[in-house]
Amino acid sequence: MVKKTGPSKKAAPSKQSSSSKQSSKKSSAPLETSSPALQSEEQQQRLLNIFSSAFNNVLTSDDFSRLLQEIKQALFNREFAAAFGREDYLEAYAARWSPTRALCYAAVFLSIKKHLDGILIAKEETKDNNTSTRRNAVLRMLSVGGCAAEHVAFASYLQTTATDGHLTLLDSGPWTTVISLLESSTVNPPPISKYASTARQAANHPLLENNQLSLDVVQRDVLDLDMDSLSAQCANGRVPIILTLLFTLNELYTTAGIGKTTKFLKNLGQVLASDSLVLVVDSPGSYSEAALGKEKKRYPMQWLLDHTLIETETPGYSWEKLQSDDSIWFRLPEGLSYPIPLENMRYQMHLYRLQKP
Template sequence: MKVEHNIRDISHHAANSKKTTAKPAKQQKAKPKAQPESQGQASSSADTNAVDVLPLIHQQRLLSSFASAFQPVLASPAFATILQEVKAALYARDFDAAFTSAKAESLDAYAARWSPTRALAYAVVLLGIAEHLEGLEVQVKKAEDEAGAEGGAETTQIKKEIKILSIGGGAAELAALAAYLSQQPAYLKGTITCLDAAPWAPVVSKLHAALTVPPPASRYANEAQATAAALVDPAARLSSSFSHLDALAMSRDQLSKELGKEALLITLLFTLNELYTAAGIGKTTAFLLNLTATVPLGSLLLVVDSPGSYSEAAVGKESKKYPMQWLMDHTLVNKPQKDGVFPGCRWEKVESNDSVWFRLADSLNYPISLENMRYQMHLYRATKP
């Protein structure tokens, strides 16, 4: 089940966004009308901060990578129809139809339509926690470094690596890592494993290629866009893979194998709340406890999801609703050994923000209209119990 985009969040955006039509012949401004902020909730506009941490030229390169990777579906006369079919399945909570058994063109359309804004927002989040991510950088193994030297001079600069396991992740998470690397020293390499029950491998592969090669020049592009470089250069700095697995069905041994032995970043980006609402609190809690029991010490867990009432899960016969953040903290922070399960680690909350706005700059271009987005963010570190 692909849960990158919360179903209720899709409904919210669908009611407040412009009609999406495929107009590949002319690039559209990416920013729509500003969406109103809810009163009584802490919020911050990321307009200025986004440019401060991720220059517009790199934001545009990210969007251009999406436009290049998914140009066939964006240019298809059936694009709007495909999107409506995906939306209908999501509204009906038929995740099998929307993702798991969806046609390749439907997955491409989803990635082309909803992942670009998320990728930019996720990149801003990663750059905002860069000081914490630096602690996860490990030296590249000597054998790997020597192999790179044999393959060409461009890979010899790579000395350190950061690893990410993105649970429920795909196109947006991969592109966010690429954008993060674009702002880091050339010696740093990023390796990401996207894990999901839906078959996103072709989408990840297409986007990876687009992120590591210069986008083709368009007759509509200006001189700066026509000479744009790849978002990640050299290509060896970005490594990606896809694991076609259901996180909730994984055993501890399977999860441990995916995590590895070294500290890494685990992400649940617009995933955790959907697990709570679609799979239930029991299964989701069991998954979090398995993660707690197997994660390498020093690892970071990044959770990003819809803010406020868009992230609530119902519990019990009376369907009493609890905020996702409360459920998460109850499981991760409030000593889960009380429930008879002794964790392999304890989670320390490092950073938290209940409501943040990410706003697209007026100057950004993409073949179709995109929306601003709002999210909550929580960062945890695995420490000794």
């Protein structure tokens, strides 16, 4: 657990978040692993500082604990539209649960770097007048569902790999304010004491350089998009991208049903460019299940996903599973600090690549 530091009038209860509770259930997976430590504690602390700076007013608000309880109740009831339908809920959610997710996702991105390198888009080398860093490739990502953790994790990956990026955050919730706060914290130097040494002030750089990340926020339900609109979010199939469904796919199965979600997954094969990647991260085990038919027979999310992408033949394209883990622990180092307690998390992860003739 990350130790609590800094002022907070009313911190969140120390008991686990809904995602942590869910991850504590027994998984049907035969083997659990721990995600490798691909970032230093210094890098991880930097990401936590972005959240604590962006959401300082939220973390110290008298309403914080109440908002968290309301969000947790909605999530427990699987009322996702209610949990993610208000800006104040999203700010509280981002301050409380997105930091751990961001660190986890950053580790996941680094773990699949060899595959991400394969979809980099070359560009002319340029030299910014304010920096000596040269970046000659662009990585495009479409995040379906969720915004805060995905934004910071992707920004961290770009910083670590000295890459430019284009990120589209597609979600039905009103995330604009949250993303604006985080964007400001990623492109501006972190707050520092005016009494800091000259050397420390000189070394106080923002996470990202100017124009390193191009960002679009789209408030739409992905399942309501027609083929043309979905294609537009996927670079119109011109270049390969990575499309992420991070703790989103099971929500789609639960709220919209297996039929609509399966149709969306099938449509990806038509609108994405060849070599595009689809990354799915979700809760492991029995929590990620969807019911089908009058008898409400339950199917594991991973089984539904593989059945749609791998086992169903579709003319014109096919999917290759590059990596799959049924249960992975992401553990926070003891030395990290954040204004409220954070917990470890457990997840399943699946990575697919689209192949076209």
